[in-house]
Amino acid sequence: xxxxRLLKDEAYDALRAAIVAGDLEPGATLSDAELADRLGVxxxxxxxxxxxxxxxxxxxxxxxxxxxxxxxxxREVRDAVQVVRTMHELVVGLAVPLVTPADLADMxxxxxxxxxxxxxxxxxxxxxxxxxxxxxxxxxxxxxxxAATIERFTPLVRRLERARFGxxxxxxxVRLHARLLRAFREGDVALAVSTTTQIWxxxxxxxxxxxxxxxxxxxxxxxxxxxxxxxxxxxx
Numbered sequence: 001x002x003x004x005r006l007l008k009d010e011a012y013d014a015l016r017a018a019i020v021a022g023d024l025e026p027g028a029t030l031s032d033a034e035l036a037d038r039l040g041v042x043x044x045x046x047x048x049x050x051x052x053x054x055x056x057x058x059x060x061x062x063x064x065x066x067x068x069x070x071x072x073x074x075r076e077v078r079d080a081v082q083v084v085r086t087m088h089e090l091v092v093g094l095a096v097p098l099v100t101p102a103d104l105a106d107m108x109x110x111x112x113x114x115x116x117x118x119x120x121x122x123x124x125x126x127x128x129x130x131x132x133x134x135x136x137x138x139x140x141x142x143x144x145x146x147a148a149t150i151e152r153f154t155p156l157v158r159r160l161e162r163a164r165f166g167x168x169x170x171x172x173x174v175r176l177h178a179r180l181l182r183a184f185r186e187g188d189v190a191l192a193v194s195t196t197t198q199i200w201x202x203x204x205x206x207x208x209x210x211x212x213x214x215x216x217x218x219x220x221x222x223x224x225x226x227x228x229x230x231x232x233x234x235x236x
Contacts, residue, residue: 007041012049014039019058019069020158030059030067057156072160078207080156085200087150088134091141092180092196096189098140107136107181115174127158133177137184157203172202 015035018024032046039046050067053059057076061067099107114129131154138147176199183192 007045008048011035011039011041011045012052015046015049015053016056016058016155019053020155020162022159022162024069026069026071028069030069032067056152058159074160074207077156077160078204080153081200081204081207084150084153084157085197085204087146088137088196088200089193091138091143091146091150092192093189094141094143095137096184096187096192098142099137099184103136103140104181104185107133107184110136111177111181114177118171118174123162127161130173160207161203173199176202 015024024030030050032043032050035046035050036043050059050061054061058070059067060070110129110132114126114133117123117125117129138150141147176195180192180195180199183189183195
C-alpha cells in the first residue's frame with residue numbers, strides 16, 4: 001500500500017514538473033500507457049496522478065475522447081497569482097516572529113544562489129532557488145492550509161512565467177529578495193508583508209503584457225471537457 005501511494009505521488013510530481021517546464025506542452029495529448037512507459041511505472045499510478053492534475057487545472061479530460069494538457073489562460077493565472085500572493089502575505093506575517101538564526105542562514109544561502117543564477121542567466125537554477133527562498137517562511141509559519149494552497153496553485157503561475165518570460169526574473173527580483181531578507185532579520189513584519197505584496201504585484205503587472213500562444217480571455221471552451229469543479233491558482 002505504501003509503495004503504491006509513493007508511486008502515485010512520484011508520478012504526480014514528475015508529470016506536474018514536466019507540464020510546468022513545458023516538456024508537456026499546452027494542448028499535448030496524454031496517454032496513460034505512454035506516460036507509464038516514460039515514468040517506468042504501471043498505468044494505475046499515472047491515472048491517479050492525472051486525476052489530481054485535472055483538479056489542479058493543469059490537465060483536462062473528456063471520457064472516451066481525450067486527456068490533454070490545458071492551455072495557458074491569462075485570467076486563470078491572474079486568479080492564481082492573487083490567491084498565492086495572499087497566502088504568501090499571510091505566512092510571511094506569521095513567520096517573521098518565528099524565524100531562527102538557522103532559518104535566516106538558510107534564506108541567505110538560497111538567496112545568494114538565486115542572485116548568482118540571475119547573473120549567470122541560468123533559468124532553472126534561478127527558479128529552484130526562488131522556490132527554496134519562499135518555501136522557508138511557508139515552512140516556518142506552519143500553516144498547513146496556506147502551504148497546501150501555495151503548493152497547489154503555484155504551478156499555474158510558473159507555467160505562464162516560462163511561456164511568457166522564459167522563466168528568468170529581472171534584477172528587481174534580486175532587490176526585493178534582499179529587502180525581504182532584511183525585513184526578516186530586523187523582525188519587521190510590516191516591511192516583510194509589503195515587500196511580499198510588491199513581489200507578487202510585479203508579476204501581476206507583467207500579466208498585462210501580450211504574449212504569443214497565451215489565451216488572454218476568460219474560460220476555455222467548456223463543451224469539450226468534463227472538468228471536476230475547482231475548489232478555489234519573473235519568479236517571485
